[in-house]
Amino acid sequence: MLLFLCAGRASAADTLNLWHGYRGAERAAFEQLIEEYNRSQSAVQVRTLAVPFGSLADKLAAALPRRQGPDLFVFAHDRLGGWVSAGHTVAPIDEYVSEALLARFPDNLVAAMTYGGQLYGLPFNFKSPALIVNTDLVPSPPADTDALVVEARRLTDRKAGRFGLAYSYTEPFFHGALMNSFGSGPFDRAGNLDLNSLANIRSLQMLTRWARQDRILPEEPSSTLVTSLFNQQRAAMVISGPWMLGEIAPSVNYRVVPLPLNSESGQHLAPWVAVEGLFLSPWSQQPAAAVAVMAHLTSRKAAERMAIEGGQLPANIRAFAHPSIATNDSAMAFRRQLEYAVPIPSWPAMTLIWVPLENALKKVVKGAAQPEAELRQLQRQIGADLAQLERSRARGDGMPAQMPRGLWLLPLLLVAAALYCWRRYRCQLSAGWRANRSAYLYVLPAVLGMLVLVFFPLLYGLLLSFTDTTVFNEHTPLWSRWVGLDNYASILGNFSVWSGEGAARSLDFDNFYWTLWITVLWTASNVLLAVGLALVLALALDKPIFGRGLFRLILILPWAIPNYITALVWKGMFHPQFGVINQGLQVIGLAPVAWFDSIGASFFAGLVTNVWLSIPFMMVVILGGLQSIPKELYEAARVEGAGRWLQFRTITLPLLKPVLIPAVILSVVWTFNMFNVIYLVSDGAPAGANDILITKAFRIGFEKYQYAYAAAYSMVILALLFCYALWQTRVSRTLEASR
Numbered sequence: 193m194l195l196f197l198c199a200g201r202a203s204a205a206d207t208l209n210l211w212h213g214y215r216g217a218e219r220a221a222f223e224q225l226i227e228e229y230n231r232s233q234s235a236v237q238v239r240t241l242a243v244p245f246g247s248l249a250d251k252l253a254a255a256l257p258r259r260q261g262p263d264l265f266v267f268a269h270d271r272l273g274g275w276v277s278a279g280h281t282v283a284p285i286d287e288y289v290s291e292a293l294l295a296r297f298p299d300n301l302v303a304a305m306t307y308g309g310q311l312y313g314l315p316f317n318f319k320s321p322a323l324i325v326n327t328d329l330v331p332s333p334p335a336d337t338d339a340l341v342v343e344a345r346r347l348t349d350r351k352a353g354r355f356g357l358a359y360s361y362t363e364p365f366f367h368g369a370l371m372n373s374f375g376s377g378p379f380d381r382a383g384n385l386d387l388n389s390l391a392n393i394r395s396l397q398m399l400t401r402w403a404r405q406d407r408i409l410p411e412e413p414s415s416t417l418v419t420s421l422f423n424q425q426r427a428a429m430v431i432s433g434p435w436m437l438g439e440i441a442p443s444v445n446y447r448v449v450p451l452p453l454n455s456e457s458g459q460h461l462a463p464w465v466a467v468e469g470l471f472l473s474p475w476s477q478q479p480a481a482a483v484a485v486m487a488h489l490t491s492r493k494a495a496e497r498m499a500i501e502g503g504q505l506p507a508n509i510r511a512f513a514h515p516s517i518a519t520n521d522s523a524m525a526f527r528r529q530l531e532y533a534v535p536i537p538s539w540p541a542m543t544l545i546w547v548p549l550e551n552a553l554k555k556v557v558k559g560a561a562q563p564e565a566e567l568r569q570l571q572r573q574i575g576a577d578l579a580q581l582e583r584s585r586a587r588g589d590g591m592p593a594q595m596p597r598g599l600w601l602l603p604l605l606l607v608a609a610a611l612y613c614w615r616r617y618r619c620q621l622s623a624g625w626r627a628n629r630s631a632y633l634y635v636l637p638a639v640l641g642m643l644v645l646v647f648f649p650l651l652y653g654l655l656l657s658f659t660d661t662t663v664f665n666e667h668t669p670l671w672s673r674w675v676g677l678d679n680y681a682s683i684l685g686n687f688s689v690w691s692g693e694g695a696a697r698s699l700d701f702d703n704f705y706w707t708l709w710i711t712v713l714w715t716a717s718n719v720l721l722a723v724g725l726a727l728v729l730a731l732a733l734d735k736p737i738f739g740r741g742l743f744r745l746i747l748i749l750p751w752a753i754p755n756y757i758t759a760l761v762w763k764g765m766f767h768p769q770f771g772v773i774n775q776g777l778q779v780i781g782l783a784p785v786a787w788f789d790s791i792g793a794s795f796f797a798g799l800v801t802n803v804w805l806s807i808p809f810m811m812v813v814i815l816g817g818l819q820s821i822p823k824e825l826y827e828a829a830r831v832e833g834a835g836r837w838l839q840f841r842t843i844t845l846p847l848l849k850p851v852l853i854p855a856v857i858l859s860v861v862w863t864f865n866m867f868n869v870i871y872l873v874s875d876g877a878p879a880g881a882n883d884i885l886i887t888k889a890f891r892i893g894f895e896k897y898q899y900a901y902a903a904a905y906s907m908v909i910l911a912l913l914f915c916y917a918l919w920q921t922r923v924s925r926t927l928e929a930s931r
Contacts, residue, residue, distance in 0.1 A: 208238045208482055212266040221502035236481045236638035256281045256473055258865055263476035265615035269304040269467040272538040276307050283311040283474035288483040296490060296508045304467040304535035305714050313469035314486045315507035320533040321433045322526055327445045329428040336453040342409035346378035347428040355410045358418045358652045359431035361399060362553040364546050365464055366431060370395035372462035372534045373454040378545050385575055388567040396556050396563035403557040411769040434505060434526055448525035465533035529840035541578050547895045548574055551879050558789050577896050584660045657904035663897035701880045713883040718863045721803045726810030734818045750809035762801040788877040792915060795882050802869045810855055817851030857920050
């Protein structure tokens with residue numbers, strides 16, 4: 193046994209685990225390189241694990257802080273600052289890397305792998321936007337932004353749906369090209385938040401001119417819309433990355449060129465570049481061997497294979513000298529663009545910027561805000577969020593290493609409560625167990641499932657809500673994060689729904705009571721309309737009319753289609769420029785509506801979508817209740833001279849109550865927490881004004897990374913629904929007693 197264990201330990205020590213998120217051609221080329229490395233030597237063998245890209249970050253975050261997971265992994269560089277600040281995720285590799293090895297890569301890509309003066313990985317590949325032009329429409333690409341605007345205006349015909357330039361200009365990743373060409377982006381040279389700098393204000397002013405004055409850009413852009421316009425030759429030029437090349441139609445003649453010079457600043461448009469790197473785990477037992485694997489994967493031969501067979505843009509720029517790559521005009525254009533590209537800042541604060549900056553860009557280009565005022569407000573907002581995160585981390589750093597004695601009271605109280613319940617009810621429990629032993633055994637799996645899947649997450653969320661856990665301190669001991677009822681006091685204690693002073697005074701859409709009001713209004717209006725319309729349809733289909741079966745099938749289809757798909761379809765229908773609803777309004781002579789620019793229009797768009805989804809279920813339930821009502825009652829009522837309205841009020845409605853009341857209860861709960869429709873259709877627009885409680889909790893947790901505050905928000909939602917359920921149960925009992 194000892195020999196077996198020693199052999200197993202030696203085998204484990206000689207094996208390196210590598211996680212990546214590649215698939216398709218990239219995965220095949222990457223794993224072939226690993227196989228070649230394993231055959232080339234016998235000292236260390238590398239085992240790869242392909243993790244779905246969408247879950248790779250979560251798996252790394254769950255495994256590495258607990259001294260588990262891979263020895264090295266492939267991931268984008270922009271999370272490096274957060275990893276280093278949180279600790280336990282990445283390790284520096286300076287002592288294992290030579291100057292000759294670093295000479296393979298451009299300085300900006302090496303800088304992307306560096307944080308706090310230390311190198312944490314080797315760059316593997318890069319992706320950045322460039323200008324893609326339709327050569328049939330634009331034979332000569334513009335040299336600067338003035339020429340770009342002139343050419344785009346010449347090719348733009350908004351009535352025909354044609355545009356000279358198209359790109360996702362409300363996404364901060366793409367707007368980075370303008371920001372960096374004027375200055376240093378969201379941060380100054382020292383890494384301090386500097387969103388309201390003059391350079392950033394000028395970048396928003398330029399974007400506003402392109403969108404509102406020159407009108408060369410489509411409204412509500414998305415990557416799907418940009419690709420579609422380019423393939424239909426309705427967009428002459430687009431700004432996109434190498435990921436779009438595989439989606440361009442074969443009939444479109446195109447050319448990739450670097451972004452032009454900024455005529456106002458005299459600097460090249462400098463897009464963000466995302467660098468995918470090879471990182472070392474701090475728990476790897478063989479760091480030198482892991483870095484040797486990194487060196488192999490970033491060698492010129494490996495880079496050439498990943499470029500030719502995997503379609504990557506290799507970080508080892510010597511690979512671009514290979515004939516197969518040097519003759520690829522698109523790859524060489526992205527290589528030239530790299531000279532002016534800027535790595536996405538890896539400061540931890542960058543994770544808090546993406547979504548708020550996107551909302552600010554949307555408001556500015558729609559004319560709902562001015563660039564300077566909006567960026568100043570954004571600077572204050574994100575600055576406050578950063579200060580909150582820093583206070584949480586500082587509080588954790590200042591707490592003692594041992595758990596305070598008072599905190600032991602919580603588990604002791606729980607144990608005491610469990611013992612009290614056992615001593616008081618043990619006789620009944622013992623008698624019940626002896627009498628119903630088989631029944632308890634049958635329900636035991638379900639009870640265990642409820643404990644694991646429902647009660648444990650609920651208890652954990654409750655415990656989390658009494659802390660100040662954030663992305664910066666989530667791995668510190670619990671007692672260093674304990675704040676008691678502070679989160680609940682912050683949520684429930686702010687009664688003012690206004691923010692700012694004087695002329696800058698405006699509604700605070702992050703206020704709990706504003707969100708609660710929107711949630712109640714959303715729930716009441718949805719339930720009222722859905723039940724009312726479903727009742728009308730059910731009454732119509734209850735009659736023996738021609739084609740009743742076909743109508744029932746058609747009306748149930750919205751319920752059969754996944755609401756995720758339905759929400760996206762309705763979002764496309766409400767598109768201000770290409771949506772079928774606005775096109776229909778124009779056909780009948782009405783002006784198109786900017787559905788997501790105002791609170792009322794955005795609320796209406798979500799309301800229509802959710803009512804469309806809710807009617808089928810309610811209709812089927814009501815139709816079943818109608819068919820259970822004896823027809824003799826209606827015949828007797830007609831004999832007595834009762835009209836249709838009297839029959840409905842005295843027969844139909846009272847006998848439908850046993851069916852309607854449970855359906856309404858379910859509809860209220862579902863609508864109260866209807867995340868998909870709000871998030872996918874309106875996304876809470878404008879500026880979060882139409883967020884309901886559940887989407888607000890999501891944004892607090894996964895956009896502001898204040899996990900404990902989001903947990904407290906969720907507990908408040910649970911308490912509200914629990915109170916509603918108690919009230920509804922009492923009302924139901926009262927109605928039953930009255931019958």
